[in-house]
Amino acid sequence: MKTDPAPRRKTGRPLSFDRDAALEKAMLAFWESGYETTSISDLTAAMGVTAPSIYAAFGDKKRLFLEAMRRYAGDPGDLEKAFARAPTARDAVADMLENAATLYTGDVTPKGCLLASAAATGSKDAADVREAAAKERRAIRAIIIARIEQDIERGLLPPDTKSRVLADLALAVTQGMSVLARDGADRDTLLAVAKASMVGWPSPIVGRNAV
Amino acid sequence: MKTDPAPRRKTGRPLSFDRDAALEKAMLAFWESGYETTSISDLTAAMGVTAPSIYAAFGDKKRLFLEAMRRYAGDPGDLEKAFARAPTARDAVADMLENAATLYTGDVTPKGCLLASAAATGSKDAADVREAAAKERRAIRAIIIARIEQDIERGLLPPDTKSRVLADLALAVTQGMSVLARDGADRDTLLAVAKASMVGWPSPIVGRNAV
DNA sequence: AGGGTTCCATAACGATCAATATGAAACAAG
């Protein structure tokens, strides 16, 4: 059930560039400079592909960005699986924040979070792009909430646990860490923030028959 | 010690628009749509002032934005005073987060935070504008840290209180709430996030001779 | 070798960008 990995051209001149590698470069460019503020000229330079080839391969700038954003965000199902694998919702969120802190301070990638910065604001023309980014965030939020409520149902968290508040806080800290990273905060600083943001979680209910 | 309120023109044609009101409109436009993604054409429409008048009154787009941003952020001294007035650092930060949650969900202003969204990313040309926004954030961070350390010195907080971590967390939550607000979160949601983000603060040391 | 098809590089499209040149209009002072 993969998205057609190679349409297998039967005829015509073969593609002279690696579409996947070019998309990766585009993603990095958008990550660095944002959607509207990254020009086609910037993209041709970053991707090593001329403008007509970009349009032939990706449609237009908007679709290229959306594809780059999906590549950045990854399959939501993967996050869901990771959340399902984690022993508790708390562990899952802690991992998510830790991964974000690490990702935002990579030395080979731009600082911060593409989802947080690339479409933080913009003109009316780009409203649908911002909405697409918001949709990604909402998907993450839904996964967090669902995992917390699963723990509540299993008796691992108190019934009065505020699942939405905890999820919103995790999301806010994630997006906020992006700003800190852009401002130059190092990895340890973000990891400390991530950890500090989780002390509000209710104490887990330890199962009597465990161990 | 106010910034000259009216240079008192002695001669020539008088200004036909209210400079201060126009700046306010520009601030709202940048708040809504960001620095680079708000065009001069957008600004003339929002401000009700023609382009040459904008350039005469504010210099260029960059200086107009910087002035609008200073207007948005207000005098850092005011925040410092508010922090000094608060009974504890914890109260000061709680107030700051609460005010942010309220500001970001105003119904007469754009959603979110101008400092967080207007210069979250952008082209190389606007690097200095982003740096100016970062400087504002660093100033806020410094004020928070100083106030926390003041409480530590006064014995209101444990000596091992992580002042920088708490300040970074507060800043991250503030900037993160801006994203939530832009995504449509309501005021109560943000207020709940703000409150939840503060439970990690160490218990205050109650003075024996108080009361 | 000769179609058929697809991609490449070059160059250009109209639109919009930030910023100004120009000259008339509106005021104060003499």
Add this chain to the structure above:
DNA sequence: CTTGTTTCATATTGATCGTTATGGAACCCT
């Protein structure tokens, strides 16, 4: 009323924006 000064509205600047038309080049199939 004239002169000096400043702002006004109009129109335009060169540059860059996203996008595309054009024609040759590179490949598969017969």
